[in-house]
Amino acid sequence: MGLSFNVLKGITKRGYQQPTPIQRKAIPLVLEGRDVVAMARTGSGKTACFLIPMFEKLKMRSAKAGARALVLSPTRELALQTLKFIKEIGRFMGLKAAVILGGDSMDEQFSAIHGNPDVIVATPGRFLHVCIEMELKLNSIEYVVFDEADRLFEMGLGEQLSEIASRLPDARQTLLFSATLPKVLVEFAKAGLSDPVLIRLDVESKIPEQLQLWYITVRPEERLAALLVLLKTHIDPNQQTVVFAATKHHVEYIHMILERVNITNTYIYSNLDPSARKINAAKFSTGKVKVLVVTDVAARGIDIPQLDNVINYNFPAKSKLFVHRVGRCARAGRSGTAYSLVGPDEHAYLLDLHLFLGRPLEIVTRSAKGGSVGRLPRSLIEEQHGALLTLHENNVDLVGMRKVTENAYQQYSRSRPAASSDSNRRVKELPFNSCSKEKETKLLNDRNEPALTKSSSEDIETTFGEVILPKKRKIDDLYKKNKRQRTDRDNFIPYLPPDRHTEEGLAVNNFQNEASQVQFDLTCDSEEMMRKSAQMKKWDRKKKKMVALPDKRAGKIKTESGVWIPATYKSNRYAQWKEKTKIAAANESDGDDETPAPNRRSEANTHWAKHNKKLKLKQKKSELKTTEQILKARKIAEKKKNKQKRRAKKTKKNK
Structure with missing residues (x-):
């Protein structure tokens, strides 16, 4: 190179x-x-x-x-x-x-x-x-x-x-x-x-070959017990593990549980104080703790050296997010394992993931031993679930935190994007329930943002003059358009007549066009819409009516913390800092040295301007004086007093 x-x-x-x-x-x-x-x-x-x-x-x-x-x-x-x-x-x-x-x-x-x-x-x-x-x-x-x-x-x-x-x-x-x-x-x-x-170079494989993927089907109430089974029984305690949860409430709840069962861990989420985030990340990266519980704030771009395992406590709704989560381990040729706990409401997302990865979905049953989707032994799940029940009976704060996480998961499930309709249809045909109690899988014994719209091929061709791809692959193969389903002309009845464009062109008075231009807006039909509309308007005294408020986001920019600031935002903070650090004079003098003067007269002006600034700076007295300065000031004051007394005596004698 x-x-x-x-x-x-x-x-x-x-x-x-x-x-x-x-x-x-x-x-x-x-x-x-x-x-x-x-x-x-x-x-x-x-x-x-x-x-x-x-x-x-x-x-x-x-x-x-x-x-x-x-x-x-x-x-x-x-x-x-x-x-x-x-x-x-x-x-x-x-x-x-x-x-x-x-x-x-x-x-x-x-x-x-x-x-x-x-x-x-x-x-x-x-x-x-x-x-x-x-x-x-x-x-x-x-x-x-x-x-x-x-x-x-x-x-x-x-x-x-x-x-x-x-x-x-x-x-x-x-x-x-x-x-x-x-x-x-x-x-x-x-x-x-x-x-x-x-x-x-992302078209060959989206997941490293050295990364093993295991999907564990769980009931909603046994998800936490399954996590404890993995951390206590299956995963080596000397290995580093990252646990991804849905919300910050889940992160805090899991952290509290792991602390009580003597599993050293730390946690990171977006609303955490920046200094605390830095300290907790340092604890994990230096190896002081072996388990890190995080939200998706750590799912992108963070390189944790020697990371061995990733656990998806909540299965991600986006396939791309899954790739970035599990991509924390098996980096740069190292091996790793990713475990995903999949609930009944997440089976369709699992199918979406395998369609995205282009891999077959292999479910482990008694007849089919090979596969990546299975269940944990029932005895281990019941053991940890019973321990969790006794732990909640003795700790009131855990009960309250569990209710908070349940409410948070309800809001999370309402806000997450839905799985594809094709996956929702096909998931009913898959034998997820075949891993029952009598057909459980011995998995533990086997150690072996709003979504952005995709770019089209036309956009890529017009933007990039040169596209470098892996060998034996063409750009056209990556962007094949979905074939439209053919309709049966004999039995299909269209919604619009085939000659509707001719009829519209020959019509003199089209009721649809005329009606679309005449509208009558009624009041809102729900309390929430009425409240929102009232907030968007204010009373104008001159016009004597309600007028729309200007857009608050106009001319503003959103920071990474979510705060909207004006594009021309400027406070007095920088000027205060310059005054406090006394750096303005030095910067101005440096700037004057760099700018060439046009003639001798301007050189003289800048020279005397600098000289006067230096004199003014020398004349400024600091608020705190040394003992020598105080003694000197006292001596001068005494001399002035003695002078005044002598003058007063002389004037009396003359009178």
């Missing part, structure tokens, strides 16, 4: 020996200066694809140029992980990196940017807030990375990304790394990238 010595030294010290397929395809193109949209399955080494060329492009530290590279990440955990990789791989480059995250102190972020870092790793909401607050100019940035770009758009950060992209210079190199290619991402690449190359 023609890498420099310091870059190659950092790569070998990190332990990398051979590049992954996505790295072999992407790094040479990025080194050529091309704009790249890279797609590959999770755990394929996408982070190194943009860090290694970034080091080659930046070469060495530049203290005066300002930030030259910008990496935008969807979550703070992924941003901190990227910063860690920058420090490890680029340890011999001498580059300075800063991280701008929501929830951290803005004063520290102001000082970090004033330190002129070479690389900024940030979440979009806080970075845009800092740019507006500081009136930050991004003219020096020449290398931009949108990491997990599909996740950025799924989180509703499209407005922030467009605003940040408009502030960046046109002569920049832009990279998008993603696991999927939705239509909004293709449109963004069309507008913000110049002649991009699409590297698509």
